[in-house]
Amino acid sequence: MTNYQPKDSSKSPRFCGIRTFMRLEQIKTTDHVDFVVVGVPFDTAASNRTGQRYAPQHIRNFSVLLRPYNPDMDINVFDYCSGVDYGDIDVIPGNIHRTYDNIVAELTPILDKGIVPIIIGGDHSISLGNLRAFHKKYGAVSLVHFDSHSDTWNDYYGERYMHGTPFRRAVEEGLIDPRHSIQIGLRGPLYSAQDYEDARELGFEVVPMKEVRKIGFDQVMKRIHERVENRPVFVSYDIDFVDPAYAPGTGTPEVGGPTSFEALEYVRGLDGLNIVGFDLVEVLPTYDANEITAVLASSVIYEMITLTALKKRRELQQKAEVLNQQQ
């Protein structure tokens, strides 16, 4: 059986070769893989700075530094799972609807095989395309959403498909079940006092950063787990969730966010959930002069891969236990 894993950087220098995520093989396959990393370089729907189309490559460039063993979660990722860099989905700059169609078309065969896609945006509008594909496989999924913005506005200048509207559209289209969905980290000036209420009226649980600071990490994670339960869940991680000091390369930065350590802890804390897919969006290379946003984004994706490996290990252990009990 093929087990795809990264090139060994103690054998070949990490700065050698075509940049794929974590030096995984670049191959468009759904055979023998547990996860795929796939880019969606779409940035037409950004309302402020643009250029997120270069994020997948920017993150890949740095990700060659990653190594297979995660000491924080005590697991060698590739002992339990196999993965590839699936390349990018062809987007249509300027045409969000054709782009959504491509996303759905490309993700469907991946999801059909039960593979976990880890999707690199692109601006946050791509999540609507992602969720359409997940809905086809899993029905209305739960959403765990890390962001400094709710992204449930109705429209911008009359346009309904923008990077600030995907989750309102997703609720309207029945793609997510808001009663089991939760948004964490919201902060910064708003258009009106109503903005957070709008998200709540759509059905979301909303934990603004102000509340995160008050109740603390453990309570936040408890609320996430209680909200989601054991449903299939999609995790959407907007890099502007993190403070601009740690993630300057983004389009609508908001000060007062988590540190890089916290940024990873929130992902690690999701262990145990039934996560069927992830996206990491809104990285903007042109505001990442020292590449630390790429460092952080790589690390966040690495924790997403780790979650996939941990889930795989749990499944193997459960099977082993069942087998054991049968004997």
Next chain:
Amino acid sequence: MTNYQPKDSSKSPRFCGIRTFMRLEQIKTTDHVDFVVVGVPFDTAASNRTGQRYAPQHIRNFSVLLRPYNPDMDINVFDYCSGVDYGDIDVIPGNIHRTYDNIVAELTPILDKGIVPIIIGGDHSISLGNLRAFHKKYGAVSLVHFDSHSDTWNDYYGERYMHGTPFRRAVEEGLIDPRHSIQIGLRGPLYSAQDYEDARELGFEVVPMKEVRKIGFDQVMKRIHERVENRPVFVSYDIDFVDPAYAPGTGTPEVGGPTSFEALEYVRGLDGLNIVGFDLVEVLPTYDANEITAVLASSVIYEMITLTALKKRRELQQKAEVLNQQQ
């Protein structure tokens, strides 16, 4: 009579105050003005790098250095004309058709008063919107087009309104008269040998950079004047016409282009034509680390303003002569 002119930088330091083009007043008026500088920060139609939406402000930031007397053309610009910074036209990111509608709606009252608009893009797709507005006033205009690309492709990934297609669309819509239009400076790898021929088959005279180098500046200018004659002409200047050493801040740079000196000479050489409007497009601030593209773009626009002043002076002289002869 009001005569709008820049703030005097020997009285008030040029780094003081809100950045408007050349320190002109920022006022949306069509009264008592001969030209307006107006931005169209649209970049949805870029096929490679994006971020041209920040070009108008980037160019304004540097333009405060400009002074009123042009020694190369021997004219104090504001002795003969009055102008304002008209601000930006509200674009709709992601929606080119609504953006075109806004461009037409905003330019129409300016053109109706016979004012010369100097339009700062944005990507090159905006020229189609500009030409629609000019057509309403002047019918099919002549086009003088400086660029390293022909921008007469039919479509990209099935999309017909992109920054590489405006002049094919303009011919199809009857907005320009290709028999009196000319493209200068084309170079760089192409999709096929047919690319230049396509432009010629549309009716354009095409002078690739290779030919520019062979025949020289004087011949190029002669061919422009012969082609255009005394028709109303629109000048479209893509900053990638210039060599990347002089204009690095652009989305699809092509090496082997003119110097900054030549870049201005081609504008100065247009003196005598009946120019009714200009655009300057494809400046990309995120690739302009030292701001020299802003320096050059400001200078190109300054020469456009100068052409407007020279035309005004000619008209005044003609009137004076007529008056003289009548006496």
Next chain:
Amino acid sequence: MTNYQPKDSSKSPRFCGIRTFMRLEQIKTTDHVDFVVVGVPFDTAASNRTGQRYAPQHIRNFSVLLRPYNPDMDINVFDYCSGVDYGDIDVIPGNIHRTYDNIVAELTPILDKGIVPIIIGGDHSISLGNLRAFHKKYGAVSLVHFDSHSDTWNDYYGERYMHGTPFRRAVEEGLIDPRHSIQIGLRGPLYSAQDYEDARELGFEVVPMKEVRKIGFDQVMKRIHERVENRPVFVSYDIDFVDPAYAPGTGTPEVGGPTSFEALEYVRGLDGLNIVGFDLVEVLPTYDANEITAVLASSVIYEMITLTALKKRRELQQKAEVLNQQQ
């Protein structure tokens, strides 16, 4: 009655138009306004890096992202106050005394109308000019001063008007009442052990960063409020108060400072004071590659505007109560 407020970014994209602070109208008026944002681009008095003259425009460029409702303080700012971007005061580079005269001349009509000026520097020397103007209106004011330096040195190389001396001069000139003034956040290597004592001998209460960490945020705020009481107070905020990771764009950075969250909390904590004016100084755009200093500075100013709105709301409520009681 005119109520000046920002352009609506859900109607017009925030990257459209001339950059004014928060997309407020750029108009030099003292009618119908509660606050004005005004730049003082002076940097002659910087002892290390220079270029603070570009700070006002740099901060304006980013500030277009700000929205009117402040969820942390639960107020829609423009429900209670009206404000404009007043432009910049003409400074005289190289001549600090003539610059001071201009500052006083320009601020006086603003202060005479009881308007709260929010002044963007420039280096910290401008505070002396600001305080001279405030003194004319309010007599000796209290000072709340956030900074990593005391700025009470006597001179540099024999020069008495530098960015490290304004508050000694202000005490000498009787512009501030040091017994009701306080300095917070001082840190970093000093010329001698005497440096902090000098500030205390001038009459200031000094809370170095080391003490801030020991006593904690609540105690710091308590001491500020106790020190200032209900006197008219001027708030001077040097961006180097904040840690360089969060505010790299400054001239004399000192590590070990507050985070961006804390940076805002210290402003929010001033609610209730009788603040008559603010300045935000020492932003240096040439060391702000990813623009996060602009993000933070915009947010700090936004909290200053919020304080003004909160004060306005309190006044309205008090009036209403009085009216109520009279009935």
Next chain:
Amino acid sequence: MTNYQPKDSSKSPRFCGIRTFMRLEQIKTTDHVDFVVVGVPFDTAASNRTGQRYAPQHIRNFSVLLRPYNPDMDINVFDYCSGVDYGDIDVIPGNIHRTYDNIVAELTPILDKGIVPIIIGGDHSISLGNLRAFHKKYGAVSLVHFDSHSDTWNDYYGERYMHGTPFRRAVEEGLIDPRHSIQIGLRGPLYSAQDYEDARELGFEVVPMKEVRKIGFDQVMKRIHERVENRPVFVSYDIDFVDPAYAPGTGTPEVGGPTSFEALEYVRGLDGLNIVGFDLVEVLPTYDANEITAVLASSVIYEMITLTALKKRRELQQKAEVLNQQQ
């Protein structure tokens, strides 16, 4: 028969997908290919700035802009040849001798099949490894060397294998035939008057930039062709041959060099020679803020590919003529 060619950028946006040179397939094959692009990211031997290890990826990142038809040479490259991105050769940072061994081992099977390798450095020391491999296949080759330095010094601080010594070593090892080799473009301050003489004494024809300017382009090309005749020739192109305004991203820049137009013309002028391989070295991404060095380097490599296609076309035409004559 397989014909490897770039992805079509009018079908899939050029910013989509893993960055390979010119969007060619990344496959390590010697079947059905006429040329391969291969990186050698070695920079241990740089005497001044270092970081050339990132050049192959930096150049690939931009090269996605290239299109298949070369209007200057009137050929659609992929009508006549097939090529792939071969990836990078594993270098051993810090160990030049093991790196040379790897280069030879990797190039040998490519050369054995008569394929033209286009090698992207890395610092100039890699040319010695390249030439060792070529020597195995072709014996002592001719060298056409574009550079602002002769790179025939004996040693630096006692080290004989540095980026300023490869061509002395190559002559000593008998890898090149200096009597049919030529160096073009040398300039800048030297250690002594003897430096150019040293190169001549080794047998090279040396055409310093000063002489290039005197005799002109046509004479330079004439001398190259006369020197090389129809021998197998290796072309080594150091990007610092070009003026720093056009190629800032390099380690030992020397002012007073050719323009980007001339930089390409010197490659185009080699058409007709029996070129068996190329290298393009000394690109340094950390000094290429606006990426124009990547633009130029991509274009130079594109002209190298074009030369390979032109040679292929000549061969086909010759075969056709022979066939014709036989009939």
Next chain:
Amino acid sequence: MTNYQPKDSSKSPRFCGIRTFMRLEQIKTTDHVDFVVVGVPFDTAASNRTGQRYAPQHIRNFSVLLRPYNPDMDINVFDYCSGVDYGDIDVIPGNIHRTYDNIVAELTPILDKGIVPIIIGGDHSISLGNLRAFHKKYGAVSLVHFDSHSDTWNDYYGERYMHGTPFRRAVEEGLIDPRHSIQIGLRGPLYSAQDYEDARELGFEVVPMKEVRKIGFDQVMKRIHERVENRPVFVSYDIDFVDPAYAPGTGTPEVGGPTSFEALEYVRGLDGLNIVGFDLVEVLPTYDANEITAVLASSVIYEMITLTALKKRRELQQKAEVLNQQQ
């Protein structure tokens, strides 16, 4: 007696003059000095990004901001010690063994006089050279090692002298006594679960970042002091110990590290140890756009100088006490 101290920046502006560390005299002397700052600009052994050769100058450039009195430790450094900028040790790029020889040769006369060298790298491989020199003077020293990596790997691609291997080599060569040595701050993905165990098996006490967060600063310092006791100790500080938000300019950044405040506290907490030398390594200027890594590195070195002054003061006090008791 000569007492070398920095130029007075209240007399001469800090931006005047050749950049030496902290404006100390640049003189290669071992007379009348208690510490020397010396650069070792070697970067051949970096496995990822390179360019650390420019770190000594980069840090010197900023260090001119430092002032003599340290308020956190309440000491005027130059009241108790004298120091110079010793310049750089001539390294041999590409030849680590000759470089090690030079390091030993240059440090020996400094150590022989009991002077404390503060060494600025360069990549971390230089520590092996440093330790060889210290061993000659002090025998096997204790090591206090702040880093996000253990740097006890055996080899990279078969190379045993790389920046990830110095401390394994040092143990093998008997240069340090691992039973009295400790590593703090390790984190980030590893090659295998064995990596930390390897360091422990070599004899080191290892405190990964995860444990640092659990036990807290005081416990960490307690363990350091207990481990080291009163032995001669060498402090090796890799700047990647600190979080990339605070120290972006480094070659193998790992998120989740200490803040700038903590970064200094760990050095301050070493007061009382018998420190005989320091190095500060892995600063990489090309990823330090806003120079905040230089700010932090300067501050860390300043605390190292302070420790030397504190030790000197203790010695003087002890002598005084002895003298007192004798009377």
Next chain:
Amino acid sequence: MTNYQPKDSSKSPRFCGIRTFMRLEQIKTTDHVDFVVVGVPFDTAASNRTGQRYAPQHIRNFSVLLRPYNPDMDINVFDYCSGVDYGDIDVIPGNIHRTYDNIVAELTPILDKGIVPIIIGGDHSISLGNLRAFHKKYGAVSLVHFDSHSDTWNDYYGERYMHGTPFRRAVEEGLIDPRHSIQIGLRGPLYSAQDYEDARELGFEVVPMKEVRKIGFDQVMKRIHERVENRPVFVSYDIDFVDPAYAPGTGTPEVGGPTSFEALEYVRGLDGLNIVGFDLVEVLPTYDANEITAVLASSVIYEMITLTALKKRRELQQKAEVLNQQQ
């Protein structure tokens, strides 16, 4: 006899050691030297961008690349002259008059010994200080002035000592003899048609860039030599003389200037004049992202040193001839 010359970069890597100009010794001596390189980091008088205070160090940083033999002029510079890096003159930021006093005080002993100072600015205002010192030694000198601006304005905002006024002041103070002085390269928009005339009325010969292009290099040099004759001449070189593509790092860039090759040729062409001193001003590091302005400025200064060596050689040859004839 001491002969100061640069460290040998084939022995010690050029990136080692404190950065002095060309790796010359940093020593403030007037003994045994023919030229000194000295910085004047003053930028208070800049009317647009500021930060020229960092130019001397920025240029020194790159200048370590220079080597002693100049092939264009065929001379090993240090065979004929000895020089040192004299460090910087202490300027007083914000106080131009005290700065002028310092300049005069520092240059006087250098000039008294007949040494040629090569002065690195700083903004162009420093030339007035320089000329005051030269006048004390040589009386009214000739001026050869390369610049895109005349710098003979009367004042800015009422300030008479700015970087645009030094040469009017110098004429008024009788420091230069305008009848034997010449300005070359002027271009760009002006305040009025009178600007060049003003310079001519002061007595200068003015050769704007437009005329330079018309008459050509040889004629320009001929006019310089005819104008100056054999008088003592001071050469003032403003880096904005050169096109921004070649010298982006400056405060008031003007497009349409000379190339880097021409930039050097104009200096080389001065050979034969009786040059007693030079300045090179207006380099602005914060706009020199890739450091090519530093490369060019270093090269210009290198040609200035060469001119000094050539003059020295001529003098030696004349002495030898005289001696010969006497025998």
